[in-house]
Amino acid sequence: MIRFEGVSKRYGAHVAVGSLTLDVPPGTALALLGPNGSGKTTSLKVAAGLVRPTAGRVVVGRPPRDVRHPDARGHTSFLPQKVSFPDALTGVEVAGFYGALREVPADRIAQALRAVSLNGAGERAIGTYSGGMVQRLGLAVAMLPDAPLMLLDEPTAALDPDGLCAFYALVDRHKADGRTLVFTSHQLGDVERLADRIAILVNGRLVADLTQAELTRQLADRGVMRLRIADCPAPLLDRVRGLAPGARWADGELLVPGPATARAGVVALLQAAGAEVRSLTAEEGRLDAFYRELVGGHA
Numbered sequence: 001m002i003r004f005e006g007v008s009k010r011y012g013a014h015v016a017v018g019s020l021t022l023d024v025p026p027g028t029a030l031a032l033l034g035p036n037g038s039g040k041t042t043s044l045k046v047a048a049g050l051v052r053p054t055a056g057r058v059v060v061g062r063p064p065r066d067v068r069h070p071d072a073r074g075h076t077s078f079l080p081q082k083v084s085f086p087d088a089l090t091g092v093e094v095a096g097f098y099g100a101l102r103e104v105p106a107d108r109i110a111q112a113l114r115a116v117s118l119n120g121a122g123e124r125a126i127g128t129y130s131g132g133m134v135q136r137l138g139l140a141v142a143m144l145p146d147a148p149l150m151l152l153d154e155p156t157a158a159l160d161p162d163g164l165c166a167f168y169a170l171v172d173r174h175k176a177d178g179r180t181l182v183f184t185s186h187q188l189g190d191v192e193r194l195a196d197r198i199a200i201l202v203n204g205r206l207v208a209d210l211t212q213a214e215l216t217r218q219l220a221d222r223g224v225m226r227l228r229i230a231d232c233p234a235p236l237l238d239r240v241r242g243l244a245p246g247a248r249w250a251d252g253e254l255l256v257p258g259p260a261t262a263r264a265g266v267v268a269l270l271q272a273a274g275a276e277v278r279s280l281t282a283e284e285g286r287l288d289a290f291y292r293e294l295v296g297g298h299a
Contacts, residue, residue, distance in 0.1 A: 001026045001180055002047060002149055003064065006056035009042050009204075016042040018204045019056070024197070026148070029171060029181040031191040034201035035295060040184040041081055043201070044151050047182065048078040060149055074102075077147040081154045081184075083138030087127030091118055091137050094126065095144065102145040112140040117166040131158040139167060150174060152183040156190050168193060188287050200294055208294050215287075220259040222285030227254040228278045229270065236273055240266055260284075 004022040008015070017039040024030045032040050045051040047058045049067040058067045065072040085094045091113065099109040113122050116136040121129065129137070135158040142150060156167055171194050174181055185191060191198060198215060200208040210218065232240075232249040240247045243265045246257040256266050263282065270277060 001062065001064075002058065002060045002182065004043070004047070004056070004058050007043070007046055007053045007058060008055040009039075009046060009051060010054045015204050017046070017053075017201075020201075020204075020206055021056075022199055022206065022209065024180055024182060026180050027175060027178045029175055029183070029194050029196045031195035031198045032182060032184045032201065033191065033198055033291065038201040039204035040201055041153055042204075044078070044153050044182065044184065048076060048151050049073070050078070074145065075147060076149045076151060077142045077145050079138050079142040079150070079152040079155055081157070083134055083141075085126045085134065085137065087125060089126055090124060091122040091126065091129075091133075091140075094137060095122075095140055098141045099144050104144050104146070108144060108146065112143040115143060115166065115170055116140045117162055132160050132163050135159055136163050136166070139170065143170065147179075149180045150182070152181065154184055154186070156185060156187055188291065192287055200291070202295055207297075215290075217259075218290060219285035219287065220261075222290060223258065223260060223283060225256040225263045225266070225280065225282045227256065227267070227270065227280050228252060229254055229275045230278070232275070236270075236275065239269060239273070243269065 002024045004020045007017055007020040009017040020039075020043060032043060034040050042051060046053050047067060049072065052068070059065060060067055060072050061075045065075075067076065089097075092109075095109045095113055099106070116139045118133065118136055118140070121133055126134065126137070135155070139155060142152065156164055159167060171181060175196075183190075183194070195212065197211050198208070199206060232254050237247065237249055237254075240254065240256065244256045244258050244262050247266070248255050256263065260282070267277065267280070
């Protein structure tokens with residue numbers, strides 16, 4: 001587990017992170033979202049013990065230890081947003097170097113390289129790698145210690161479809177083993193695929209902290225059913241609004257916003273009233289629209 005306890009980080013007058021309090025239990029994949037400059041990377045660096053907070057602290061493990069404590073180092077693995085390795089070394093040599101630093105066995109090094117699907121490029125010099133291959137190697141290095149907590153900053157930014165598949169499989173295994181993952185991403189598809197929980201930062205402050213169930217409810221509430229019927233007189237619309245208060249009639253369509261649970265009742269009401277439903281479509285709420293709503297409301 002990892003817990004942010006009133007963490008703030010200032011650079012002069014600039015507040016990069018302000019009073020962040022967040023508790024992430026074991027086995028959770030937390031997506032840390034927000035616009036550029038919102039404090040995501042700074043928060044991860046504080047969590048990795050690479051940046052000293054101005055106030056507050058981050059603790060990891062059980063019993064909880066401050067991330068700057070030497071015993072906490074073995075609990076955590078960190079992948080920075082931009083990874084860089086010496087061009088003259090091979091992927092195997094890079095993994096071997098970091099494996100020696102973390103005192104992992106040789107078979108663990110080979111396992112990590114296989115997991116990220118470097119496709120036989122392990123014996124090639126890093127200078128011949130594409131950006132996506134360097135990112136895959138960075139993921140392999142982050143996997144080496146098999147740490148209970150992984151902190152990943154934009155891990156999928158340069159990955160191709162094969163690399164994404166390998167990364168998703170890595171996260172699934174990590175979660176199945178009861179480990180904790182905190183990652184940042186601007187790819188909302190990654191968030192929908194991986195996250196059990198999302199936290200959104202705007203201007204260094206936490207503006208939303210939602211479990212997957214809470215996010216599902218929020219998106220459901222933002223869905224809309226569209227029904228094309230011949231007419232919707234005011235008395236009928238009033239009855240529909242008794243079930244779905246936001247319902248409205250526009251351009252020959254009855255628009256019924258809200259969760260799917262209310263839709264069957266609206267359809268049944270229309271049929272009982274003798275309205276002919278000529279077409280029906282349903283659109284679920286979108287994470288990107290909800291994200292923009294949250295960010296825009298706190299910008």
